[in-house]
Amino acid sequence: MREGWSTAGITALGELLSPSRLTGTAARMSVQLFLVVCLWHALYSDTETSGGLDEGQAVAYGVLAVLALRLRDTDRWIGRDMVIQQIEFGTIVYWFLRPLAPWRYYLRRAVGDQLYGFAWAAAGYVVCLLAGVMDPPASAGAAGAFAVTFLLGQSVLYYLVLLTDQMCFWAVRNDSAVEILQFAQNLLSGGYAALWYFPGWFQTMSALLPFQATLSVPLSFYVGRLPVDDLPRHLAVQLFWVVSLAALTRLVWRRAEHRVVSQGG
Template sequence: MSDNLLMRPASWRVSGLIPATELSYPGRIVGRCVMIGIQISLYYWLWKALYTAGGSESAQTVTYSALAVLLSRVRWTARSYSRESIPARIREGTIAYWFVRPLEARQYYLIRGVGEIALGGSIALLGFLVCLAVGIVRPPDSAAAGVLSLIGIAVGQIILYYLGLLLDLVCFWMVTNDSMKHIYAFAQDLLSGALLPLWLFPSWLNGLASVLPFKAAIYSPLSLYVGREPVASSGYLFAVQFFWCAVLAVCARVLWRRASFRIMVQGG
């Protein structure tokens, strides 16, 4: 029954939950855009100061850093404020309602997440167009690199979706995940290459990033875009991305199932 509900257009109204919440508070969206603009500007001035001679290396690094900031902030939305998030529902003791609806909890979370990514992706796309217009971001080296990087970016958002889901599901055992959110945010920014391009990392830290999913989510598609990785290597990069999607999807499925057995509905 739940699979049929997932296919009904009415069920996808849930995807508008987070966009409607955010658009109700335009100050939050404006503040987020200002923060992203400041971050990109700081990276631009930093790399321009370090690469005084300019050249392709400077343009490559500036482009990468700007795009990395935009991608890493796609899922900066109202989850921390909304009462309809897993942490908030568990704190209030109302998470049981997610498991008695006709639409399964995991499907409800998925549809809501689609709306979240759509909103964040729209802001990132607007930021990309502005950066492209003012010359901070350069176009991809080739049409093939642009198309392949776009596919990689989409798959990377699936990886980040599953990582965020696993972080939320931890609340079923820990009640709150506030401390873990801070650790996760730092780990994601560092090991995905959002703080610094991974080609600037020491070999041991780059090796650590290679065995974790963060690199596949952001660095891999952007390295194709800026030409750091050749188009010929895209097959391997996509294989790594799909591997992590499969692993994280299985883990999420198992945790959803185990979480459902920890819910007590009316004392049952």
């Protein structure tokens, strides 16, 4: 069990052993945060409220969106441990020969990546709070709602990314699918801009998809745009997506066991 979970630290160790990559990550995140803060201050220079958000809420939402996206921005390509690489090299067969089931290995690697990304996000959050760049949660209840929905939102995102990676077992390459998922996730989850700024039909459409549950809901609770009384309803929606996607990806894993296609093996 301990050996299995040691795989969770592969990405973090690779980053920590490369100071230049750490410096690059810190610089990139700092620039992104600076530009986002400047952008929202500029957009609110001639108005007090837009989309139900005031300037402080908009800035906090934008900063949190940048930090949240950091959780999935780990670079596993250099370590050659992405599904698409494993299939191209032919080494994907070892995932099915190890004592550790492939879905368990994938899960533990993903947990490690997210924890590493969370460390960066938490550090950035503390710095932004201390610097007065953004406001703290709207209330204690809002902070609790944010924490719970954010955790479930990351679970939904995990299964969406997993489902995209699983496409490699049938399509060999999933580059286009990854690009589509990233764009859809950033747009429909409120990563580019809060969904509250979009037309009603767009908000209705996004509510029918799982992306909104990954980011928009938690951040809306944090800034006070969603009342804490709405928490049970949003938790039910998030749990629905987690259970549904978990069942679907587990089924796909079982199908993948019977057809391992590799270009290199």
